Amino acid sequence: xxxxxxxxxxxxxxxxxxxxxxxxxxxxxxxxxxxxxxxxxxxxxxxxxxxxxxxxxxxxxxxxxxxxxxxxxxxxxxxxxxxxxxxxxxxxxxxxxxxxxxxxxxxxxxxxxxxxxxxxxxxxxxxxxxxxxxxxxxxxxxxxxxxxxxxxxxxxxxxxxxxxxxxxxxxxxxxxxxxxxxxxxxxxxxxxxxxxxxxxxxxxxxxxxxxxxxxxxxxxxxxxxxxxxxxxxxxxxxxxxxxxxxxxxxxxxxxxxxxxxxxxxxxxxxxxxxxxxxxxxxxxxxxxxxxxxxxxxxxxxxxxxxxxxxxxxxxxxxxxxxxxxxxxxxxxxxxxxxxxxxxxxxxxxxxxxxxxxxxxxxxxxxxxxxxxxxxxxxxxxxxxxxxxxxxxxxxxxxxxxxxxxxxxxxxxxxxxxxxxxxxxxxxxxxxxxxxxxxxxxxxx
Numbered sequence: 001x002x003x004x005x006x007x008x009x010x011x012x013x014x015x016x017x018x019x020x021x022x023x024x025x026x027x028x029x030x031x032x033x034x035x036x037x038x039x040x041x042x043x044x045x046x047x048x049x050x051x052x053x054x055x056x057x058x059x060x061x062x063x064x065x066x067x068x069x070x071x072x073x074x075x076x077x078x079x080x081x082x083x084x085x086x087x088x089x090x091x092x093x094x095x096x097x098x099x100x101x102x103x104x105x106x107x108x109x110x111x112x113x114x115x116x117x118x119x120x121x122x123x124x125x126x127x128x129x130x131x132x133x134x135x136x137x138x139x140x141x142x143x144x145x146x147x148x149x150x151x152x153x154x155x156x157x158x159x160x161x162x163x164x165x166x167x168x169x170x171x172x173x174x175x176x177x178x179x180x181x182x183x184x185x186x187x188x189x190x191x192x193x194x195x196x197x198x199x200x201x202x203x204x205x206x207x208x209x210x211x212x213x214x215x216x217x218x219x220x221x222x223x224x225x226x227x228x229x230x231x232x233x234x235x236x237x238x239x240x241x242x243x244x245x246x247x248x249x250x251x252x253x254x255x256x257x258x259x260x261x262x263x264x265x266x267x268x269x270x271x272x273x274x275x276x277x278x279x280x281x282x283x284x285x286x287x288x289x290x291x292x293x294x295x296x297x298x299x300x301x302x303x304x305x306x307x308x309x310x311x312x313x314x315x316x317x318x319x320x321x322x323x324x325x326x327x328x329x330x331x332x333x334x335x336x337x338x339x340x341x342x343x344x345x346x347x348x349x350x351x352x353x354x355x356x357x358x359x360x361x362x363x364x365x366x367x368x369x370x371x372x373x374x375x376x377x378x379x380x381x382x383x384x385x386x387x388x389x390x391x392x393x394x395x396x397x398x399x400x401x402x403x404x405x406x407x408x409x410x411x412x413x414x415x416x417x418x419x420x421x422x423x424x425x426x427x428x429x430x431x432x433x434x435x436x437x438x439x440x441x442x443x444x
Contacts, residue, residue: 002037014041014049023052031064047076059088062097071100078152080125080233083112112227120204121197123237124218124227127152131184133159133167138180144172153230155214159188164224166192166217194219197226202241205234206333245331248416278421284429292436299375303382304439306373307366308432311389314358315397315431316424322347322401323423327415330405340406344399351398359391377443385442389435396434397427 001009014022014037026034026049038046050073053061062070062085074082074097086094086109098106108126115121129151131140140157148154157175159168168188178187194217195204208216208231215230289308293301326343329335335343366386367379374382401423405415 002033007040010037010040014038014045019045019048020052022049027054027057031060034061035065043072044076047073051077051081055088058085062089063093067097068100070097075102075105078125079108079112079127079227080123083109087113087117115197118201119197120195120199120201120218120229121227123201123204123233124197124229125152125233126227128158128215128217128225128228129154129156130158130160130225131170133161133185133188135184136180137175137178137182137184137187140170140175140184141180144175153215153228156228158217158225158228159184160225163222166194166219166223166225168192169217192217195229196220201237202331204229205237205241208234209238241331245327245416248414250421274421278425281422281425282428285425285432288429288432288436292432292440296436296440300377300439300443303373303375303377304436306369307362307386307389308435310362310365311386311393311435312428312431314362314390315393315427317397318351318354318394319397319401319423319427322350322398323405324401326402326405330409330415335406337406337409340403343402343406347398347402351395354398355391355394358394359387362390363387381442385439388442389438392434392438393427393431396430397423400427400430 001013026037029037038049050058050061065073074085077085086098089097098109101109112121112124112126115124127150129144129147131143135143144154144157155172157170157172158166159170161167168185168190169192170184170188174187175184193207193211193213195207197218197220204216207213208229213231215228217225218227218229220226296304326335363383363386366383369379369382371379404423408415408417
């Protein structure tokens, strides 16, 4: 249609298809082609489609469009989305466009700008439906018809007093089902679940998930309603936070962009940093083994070396399991710092049970080792030493993996920093000491 300059076809497509579908189709086009195609619909529809483009493409589209046009488009965007866009733009570009935006919209953008990016205020929108508490249901419905075009969501209608303090909330369903002469205050819910404007966005996401809400009101210190956070913004927060935790658990570091779109040097830098740190930490394992090599007789050292990978990997794996479970439980609010003793006791029991399980497997494996490999080392004593080493290393790895995230949380560090590779490296070093100490005591 673009090649044939089919204006009617482009207009029909833009107005009939979902904005997300159009945005996904246009992603691979050049900036000029995208704007040429979008020019066949009104500015409000353009703004709806624009919101679904990836962040880097949005920035490119802004720089490839006229500033007056972008100012009009920003006026039509969702309040939270346009603030996010302006924060991503180079300062000089954002300021130039902002000067052309309507004064009322400028004030709204400035109000949202002052809140931290990771707070409730940073992800909220000021497009919400509200009513005074002295209306009847009939009057409320008439007023809502006027507010609906400018509200991001009208499933919940917030009831405010003359100081804009939050008094209650009523669902659109209850408004429709109630008689027109009933006062709104008689059908509103006064026990309102809300968040403070300075609350962390993870708290907001957790509350929306816990209470199955489509939106949650945001209030300031005086209890005044300043905005709402909707479920679609919370989904984005959950995805971002989960992605960040997964990256850190894998000792990758946080990567802002999508996997294939992230700059190669940026990904290389963050991965190389963590790999270098873990590599230097493994030198402790090398040094420990070198020390024991000078102490343990050569025939015994040769036999024990065969079992080192099996025994040490058990500790790293059990530690990785524990650190993953505890880090995720902390992120979801299932575990708090005050629960540290319960966590410790739980993992002590789990570590012993897991240690006995894999220790028994290690005993059988060592006992079935061919005599030609043992070089005269007593079979039973070797099996006992391997079983004990595996059991204690597994228990130790579980303890490290469980307590490290809680320790990081206590000192204000993201628990996800206690990544699986970091725990495995720490357990490798200490596991070598445990392994050789037990073997020397039993087989000396």
